[in-house]
Amino acid sequence: MGKLIEGEWITAPERGHDSQGFDDWIRDPSEHPEAKYVAEPDRYHLYISRACPWAHRAALVRTLKGLDDVISVDIVDPVRRDDGWEFTPSKDGCTPDSVHGFEYLRDVYTSADPAYTGRVTVPVLYDTETETIVNNESADIARMLDQAFGSASSHDIELYPEAKQDQIDSIIGEIHDKINLGVYEAGFAENQVEYERAVDTLFEGLERWDDVLQDQRFLAGDQLTLADIFLFPTLFRFDLVYYTHFKCNVQRLVDFENLWPYARDIYQHPSVQETCVAEHVKDHYYRSHEDINPTGFVPVGPDIDWPAAHDRDRLGGTTHASRSTPDHV
Numbered sequence: 001m002g003k004l005i006e007g008e009w010i011t012a013p014e015r016g017h018d019s020q021g022f023d024d025w026i027r028d029p030s031e032h033p034e035a036k037y038v039a040e041p042d043r044y045h046l047y048i049s050r051a052c053p054w055a056h057r058a059a060l061v062r063t064l065k066g067l068d069d070v071i072s073v074d075i076v077d078p079v080r081r082d083d084g085w086e087f088t089p090s091k092d093g094c095t096p097d098s099v100h101g102f103e104y105l106r107d108v109y110t111s112a113d114p115a116y117t118g119r120v121t122v123p124v125l126y127d128t129e130t131e132t133i134v135n136n137e138s139a140d141i142a143r144m145l146d147q148a149f150g151s152a153s154s155h156d157i158e159l160y161p162e163a164k165q166d167q168i169d170s171i172i173g174e175i176h177d178k179i180n181l182g183v184y185e186a187g188f189a190e191n192q193v194e195y196e197r198a199v200d201t202l203f204e205g206l207e208r209w210d211d212v213l214q215d216q217r218f219l220a221g222d223q224l225t226l227a228d229i230f231l232f233p234t235l236f237r238f239d240l241v242y243y244t245h246f247k248c249n250v251q252r253l254v255d256f257e258n259l260w261p262y263a264r265d266i267y268q269h270p271s272v273q274e275t276c277v278a279e280h281v282k283d284h285y286y287r288s289h290e291d292i293n294p295t296g297f298v299p300v301g302p303d304i305d306w307p308a309a310h311d312r313d314r315l316g317g318t319t320h321a322s323r324s325t326p327d328h329v
């Protein structure tokens, strides 16, 4: 693993989540025509990893909003070694850096800021017009893609509706600390006490939301929102890697009464499925963290029945309202 210090690449120990380097914001041109970054087609580009749960959020919002033809995307090699995220277009499901032709993601960071200091993380939202990184924080990118690109979006779906923003933010805060970060805190714990504390907190969080989902279809009520988009990437990876690799093995996702059908409900949305690449997830975790899995062997299983019927429609609500795929409304 590594990081940039004033533009120089140095190796550094692994961490689960890091501070933000770029924090600009893209605005809706009808509300802020004067803004430095306004939403428009063929201008912005996303760099993601299919393995990374934070990048998964950005990929989910992009496709759920129908922005696939508006914001282009490149996908890095799932395995991250000493040189950091790399572009290896010869690998299944990976792409070149189609904007610059760089070999490493760190080159995108230093092209945006030659003196950049910090980790080289995905997702990255890049502006091809000013040739810089707008933002590299998934929570910001997800909100921006939902809010600023309304007129460019081909799907009629709002994931962060104004009336529910406080509720959504508070759910996101809760699931971030206990669940999204919780799995990493268990996986990278430095002693037994720390590990057990992280696992307790994680399962407390999962059980709480499992209870809530007994009576309602989604975390914030009867509509899919950013809160669900922030939880789903962790659930998708749970039985694949967190249960084993990060030792979060109190219970599998498939053993939860409500969380499991809830996760399938979201997965079965056609836009969601295309963002879920189990091979990249397993390859990344089992082959990038040599301290946790020194052999680098990637487990064969598990075989997870994502297409199984979920029966969540009985609770009402909708996964989405989409103009372009009305069959799935």
Ligand SMILES: N[C@@H](CCC(=O)N[C@@H](CS)C(=O)NCC(=O)O)C(=O)O
Pocket (backbone or CB within 6 Å): 001, 002, 015, 016, 017, 018, 019, 020, 051, 052, 053, 054, 055, 119, 120, 121, 122, 123, 136, 137, 138, 139
């Ligand atoms: N600020 C970030 C953190 C994202 C993050 O930690 N991504 C990981 C992959 S899952 C990464 O790129 N790590 C590279 C590193 O830490 O060197 C976010 O967007 O939420």
